[in-house]
Each structure stands twice: as structure tokens, then as C-alpha cells.
Amino acid sequence: MRRYWQPIALSEELPQGGAPLRVNVLGEELVLFRDDNGQPGLLGLHCSHRGTDLSYGRIENGGLRCIYHGWLYDVCGRVIEQPGEPGGGANRDQIRHRAHPCRESGGVILTYMGPGEPPLLPDYEFLSVPEEQRAVTKILYNCNYLQGNEGNIDPVHLSFLHQFLADAPMPLRRVVPGTDTTDNTLLGKDIAPAIEVELTDFGLRICSLRASAEDKTYLRVTNFVMPNLAAFGGSTVGEGYSVHWHVPIDDTSHWKYVFMFSREKALPLELVNKSRAELGADFRLTRSGVNRYQQDRESMKTKTFTGMGYNFQAHDAFATESQGAIQDRTSEHLVSSDKAIIAARKLLLNAINDVKHGRDPQHVVRDPAANRFSHLQVFSEIIDASIDWKQHTRERIATIERVRNR
Ligand code: FES
Numbered sequence: 560m561r562r563y564w565q566p567i568a569l570s571e572e573l574p575q576g577g578a579p580l581r582v583n584v585l586g587e588e589l590v591l592f593r594d595d596n597g598q599p600g601l602l603g604l605h606c607s608h609r610g611t612d613l614s615y616g617r618i619e620n621g622g623l624r625c626i627y628h629g630w631l632y633d634v635c636g637r638v639i640e641q642p643g644e645p646g647g648g649a650n651r652d653q654i655r656h657r658a659h660p661c662r663e664s665g666g667v668i669l670t671y672m673g674p675g676e677p678p679l680l681p682d683y684e685f686l687s688v689p690e691e692q693r694a695v696t697k698i699l700y701n702c703n704y705l706q707g708n709e710g711n712i713d714p715v716h717l718s719f720l721h722q723f724l725a726d727a728p729m730p731l732r733r734v735v736p737g738t739d740t741t742d743n744t745l746l747g748k749d750i751a752p753a754i755e756v757e758l759t760d761f762g763l764r765i766c767s768l769r770a771s772a773e774d775k776t777y778l779r780v781t782n783f784v785m786p787n788l789a790a791f792g793g794s795t796v797g798e799g800y801s802v803h804w805h806v807p808i809d810d811t812s813h814w815k816y817v818f819m820f821s822r823e824k825a826l827p828l829e830l831v832n833k834s835r836a837e838l839g840a841d842f843r844l845t846r847s848g849v850n851r852y853q854q855d856r857e858s859m860k861t862k863t864f865t866g867m868g869y870n871f872q873a874h875d876a877f878a879t880e881s882q883g884a885i886q887d888r889t890s891e892h893l894v895s896s897d898k899a900i901i902a903a904r905k906l907l908l909n910a911i912n913d914v915k916h917g918r919d920p921q922h923v924v925r926d927p928a929a930n931r932f933s934h935l936q937v938f939s940e941i942i943d944a945s946i947d948w949k950q951h952t953r954e955r956i957a958t959i960e961r962v963r964n965r
């Protein structure tokens with residue numbers, strides 16, 4: 560995890576002149592602040608002097624000042640003032656407070672917490688589209704990040720967990736472009752898709768195929784991106800896609816950063832609002848284990864498969880949090896439809912092994928020429944059952960790449 564850039568906050572949480580933010584990420588207690596030049600800085604939470612919490616500090620004079628004895632830190636962790644010492648602190652240059660480099664892109668602040676020179680920030684389309692064409696938020700999940708992300712690369716659950724029943728309001732059901740059928744209907748029609756997984760430079764491309772009519776196939780393409788992201792259809796599929804980026808707070812909780820973008824046009828406000836459905840100002844879902852996700856058994860008869868409303872995020876929170884804080888994999892029984900999860904776990908184990916042997920793990924990008932991910936694409940559509948869908952997928956991705964690079 561530390562070999563990759565990771566989002567640590569939404570830009571909106573850290574307005575210019577705003578309060579520093581206490582941030583817990585990858586098991587570290589940190590403080591994120593924006594200095595008076597607008598530069599974000601991420602420092603160890605406890606002052607290098609005698610440990611006071613820097614998130615209560617003052618933003619001034621080019622840094623963050625501890626309010627116990629006034630030590631002032633810049634974004635690199637240098638102590639630039641020790642005002643209580645005679646002569647301003649003769650030895651302050653010898654102290655280097657814990658600091659991690661930050662970047663701001665796509666409405667989030669990201670950091671690199673690993674050793675050595677940070678790699679390139681991958682040039683993902685969802686980070687670089689104009690602001691009005693994307694939406695981003697985050698959601699607290701009370702479980703390990705991995706089971707959260709495994710839910711994204713599990714095509715079968717769409718035919719169960721997220722299914723709306725006959726009485727669900729129509730606007731919640733998305734019509735698949737080029738058809739008069741909703742994806743909900745197609746996903747419910749063939750509940751046992753064929754799944755194929757292809758290795759890519761960034762991770763995995765996952766294709767699922769469902770029979771939609773006698774001579775038609777419903778093809779969906781999603782992606783696992785090393786080490787803790789997934790790109791999938793969502794509400795903008797066709798002109799963009801959605802991304803879930805699962806960033807560990809510690810072993811038993813994580814922030815799920817939710818991105819959605821269109822490469823063509825500004826996102827309608829209604830979509831932006833939808834991405835924050837049932838989400839409090841503290842980025843916690845109103846449905847949680849404490850209130851049994853407000854499951855309503857009456858609505859299970861006619862409205863939704865789960866009885867937990869229409870918000871996918873709440874369904875996913877239920878499914879992954881209820882696996883346990885860290886799912887016990889020694890007692891699971893993987894089946895053929897867990898193919899993508901098995902493949903992703905292998906990539907993660909390979910990556911762990913690479914790090915152990917001093918190598919960069921997969922998808923650490925250092926070569927600017929390799930920092931292009933226009934082949935990271937998502938789509939879902941109906942195709943003729945007789946065509947070579949692998950060839951079709953390659954051509955589709957090439958077409959989207961051409962549009963993107965226009
Ligand atoms: S504890 Fe922070 S300046 Fe003394």
C-alpha cells in the first residue's frame with residue numbers, strides 16, 4: 560500500500576484558510592493542513608517537541624504552528640520557528656518531523672507514504688477530467704479494505720444484492736444504451752454469468768457475459784486496478800465510469816473514495832447528489848450495523864432483494880461489513896464465479912513478494928511513457944451472441960481510446 564499514491568481527503572474538506580484535519584491512514588495518526596500558499600502538507604499528528612496534537616494548531620507564517628509552545632512546521636516537516644528558544648532555536652534544523660508528500664488532483668488530496676522517490680501519480684482519466692465532469696465523495700466502511708474492494712470485482716452479486724423488484728421506481732433503473740431494457744432486468748434475467756479475466760499492466764480486466772435474449776449477450780467490462788481500486792459501470796457508463804478506491808484507515812476500517820465522471824459533458828446535479836445518498840456530513844452512511852441497515856422485510860417482497868433501500872453503497876456496506884472486521888478466509892468456499900477475486904488475490908500476493916525482494920510491485924509507475932491508462936475502460940452493452948466478444952472488446956476499447964485522445 561505504501562508503494563502507491565493514496566487519497567487521504569477530499570479537497571473540499573480542506574478549504575483555503577480552513578482548520579487542519581486529523582487524518583488516520585495506513586495505521587498512522589497524521590494531520591493534513593493547507594499552508595497560507597494553498598500547499599497541502601501531511602505531518603505526524605504529535606508535535607516533535609513534547610507531543611501535543613498539531614491538528615489544533617494555527618495556520619500562519621508559511622506553516623502549521625503547535626499551540627503549546629509555538630513551534631512552526633512547513634509542509635516538508637522542517638521546524639522553521641522555535642520562538643520560545645533563545646535565538647529562535649539554534650538546533651531546530653536537526654529536527655525533521657514526520658512528513659509525507661502530497662498531491663492534489665481530481666478533487667482529492669493524495670499522499671505517498673512509502674520509502675524513496677515517490678512514483679508517478681497514475682494519469683487516470685477520472686483524476687484529470689474538468690471539475691464539472693466529475694463527482695467525488697468518500698464513505699466510511701467498518702471493515703478491512705480488501706473485502707470492500709473484492710465486492711467490486713464480483714459480477715454475480717449484481718444479480719442478487721442490488722436487485723430491484725417489480726415495484727421499484729423506474730428512474731432508479733438505468734436503461735442500457737441501445738436497448739429498451741434496464742440493466743436491473745438484464746442482471747436479473749441471467750443470474751449465472753460466464754466470467755473471464757484478462758491480465759493487464761494495471762491489474763485485471765473482468766468481462767461478464769449474460770444471455771439477454773436467444774441470440775444476444777449482455778457484456779459488461781470492469782477492472783481491478785492494483786492494489787486497492789476498481790473501475791466499473793455506474794451511472795455514467797458509456798461516456799465515463801465510476802471508481803471505488805479503498806484506502807485503509809487501519810486493518811479493520813477504511814475510506815471508500817467514490818469517483819464518477821463523464822468524458823463528454825458536465826454531470827447533472829441529480830447524479831452528483833445521488834452519489835451522496837444516505838450519507839451524513841461525516842461521510843458515514845445512515846444505514847449501518849448498529850441499526851441492522853434499516854432492513855425492512857416488507858419491502859423485500861416487492862421492492863428490493865435486500866429490503867435495504869435503493870442505495871448500492873448501503874447494500875455493499877452491509878455485505879462487506881457483515882463479513883466481519885477482517886473476513887476469515889480460512890472458512891470461505893470459493894466457487895467458479897469468484898474467478899476475478901482469486902486472480903486479484905494472486906496479483907496482491909505477487910506484489911507482496913516483489914516488495915519483499917526489493918522490487919517495485921505491479922502498477923508502480925515510474926516511466927512517463929508508460930503513464931497512460933486510456934486502455935483502462937469500462938462498458939456494458941448488448942452484443943450478438945454469435946460474434947467474437949473478445950475481439951469486440953478490444954475494438955470497443957480502441958474506439959473509446961480514440962475518442963479520449965481526440
Ligand atoms: S509540544 Fe508542540 S511546541 Fe511544545
Ligand SMILES: [Fe+2]
Nearest residue numbers: 710716871875
Ligand atoms: Fe456492490
